[in-house]
Amino acid sequence: MPEVKPIHIAKRLTQAQVDMLRFAAHIAYTKDHCDTLAALTALFGRVLKLSEDQLFGLYCGSYLHDVGKVAIPETIWFKPGRLSPEEFAIMKTHTTIGYEICRPIDAFALALPIIRHHHEKWDGSGYPDGLKREDIPFLARIFQVLDLYDAVRTDQSYRRAATHYEAIGAMTDGGLDPRLLLAFARIPLSAHDRAKSVFPRISGSPDAIDGVSPPPLRTEFYSCFISHSSRDAAIAKKISADLRKRGIKCWYAPEDLKTGAPLRGEIDKSIRLHDRLLVILSESSVASPWVEAEVEAALEEERRRSTVQEELRGNPIVLFPVRIDNSIFTVDNGWAAAIRRTRNIGDFCSWRESQSYQVALERLIGDLAVSDQVDAKARAARRKAAAGLTA
DSSP states (O other), X not given: OOOOOOOOOTTTOOHHHHHHHHHHHHHHOSTTHHHHHHHHXXXXXXXXXXXXXXXXXXXXXHHHTXXXXXXXXXXXXXXXXXXXXXXXXXXXXXXHHHHHHHTTOGGGGGGHHHHHHTTOOTTSOOSSSOXXXXXXXXXXXXXXXXXXXXXXXXXXXXXXXXXXXXXXXXXXXXXXXXXHHHHHHTSOXXXXXHHHHHSOOTTSOGGGSTTOXXXXXXXXXXXXXXXXXXXXXXXXXXXXXXHXXXXXXXXXXXXXXXXXXXXXXXXXXXXXXXXXXXXXXXXXXXXXXXXXXXXXXXXXXXXXXXXXXXXXXXXXXXXXXXXXXXXXXXXXXXXXXXXXXXXXXXXXXXXXXXXXXXXHHHHHHHHHOOOOHXXXXXXXXXXXXXXXXXX
C-alpha cells in the first residue's frame, strides 16, 4: 500500500479558507466523518495514482461536500423518521446551495464537482442533475465510494454499524462506479486503520495542518461538574467522555472521586473548584435529593460570586441544565420548577440518535465555553480560595 501523506495546503488556502473547512466539518454533525473521509480519500487517491491537484480536490471535498446543509431547516435535517417528498426536495438542494457557496472561491474549484454531484448515481437516478456513468465527474465518483462506506460503517439510531466486509457487500447496490468499488474493496482494512491513525485531523492540534495554525479552541481550560441520577449514568458517562475529548475538563464522580474520600464533602468542593455544574434533568433526577443538594450548592456558588469584586467574579453563571425527557415541565414547585422558569434548558431528549446528540452536544459546548482572561484569573483565584477553605 502507498504511504498516506498529509495534503500540503499551506500555500493553497488562506487561514479563512482553512477555517471554512473546519466550519464545514461541524456542519456534518457526525463525529469524525469529515476527518475520516479526508484520510480515506488520501489513501484511495494514492492507490489510484491521482495527481496532487486531484488529491487536493478530494481533500477539500471531504470537508465541504455537505456545507450547503447550513441552509436546510433543522426540522428536516434532523428529522428522525423518513422525509416526506416535499421535505426530501428541500434536502436535495444542499448540493446546489453548497456549490454556489463555494463557487466564487478559486481555491475550492477542484472540490466543486464533489460538492454538487456526490449524490448522483451510476444508473442516473441521483441528484441534482441526474448524471449517469462516466458523465458523473471522476472525483465525485471516487468520493461517493468513500462517503457511502463511512456511512455504512457508522452506527445509526435504526441500525448498528456494519463490519468492513458487510459494508463492501452492501455497497454493491449503492449506485457506485463498479470499477472504483472493486479497486477500493482490494485495499486491506489494515491500510484504512493506518491511514486514519497517521493522517492529520483538521480539527486537531495547530501543528496538524501543514503550517496553517487555527485560532485557539474556545473550549480549552474549562471544566464542569456533572450532576445526575444514578439511573441516567449512561448519558452522563457519554457526555463526560465527549466533553473530555473536546478539551473540557469534567469532574465526574464515578471516575474522579478518590477511594475513601468523604463523598458529600468532595462533591461540594468540586462544585466550588469547577466553573460549571451540568445537571442532567430527568424523571428520576428531579426527584433526587442528591441532585437537589448539588443544584443548591451551584446556586449558592452563583450567589457567592455575585458578592465578590468584578475582577474576581468571572462568569457568574454556574448552573447549566439539560434534559433527557420532559419531566421538568410537569413540576410545579421546588428547585426543578425554579430552573424551568428561569433557565434555558438544553435538549438531549434524542441523545440515542447520533445526529441529534451531536447537535445538542455542540450547543452545550458553546454554552459551556468561555475564553476571556478575566475568567481565567477568576478561576485561579477561586481555586486558591477553595484550597484555603478545605485545607
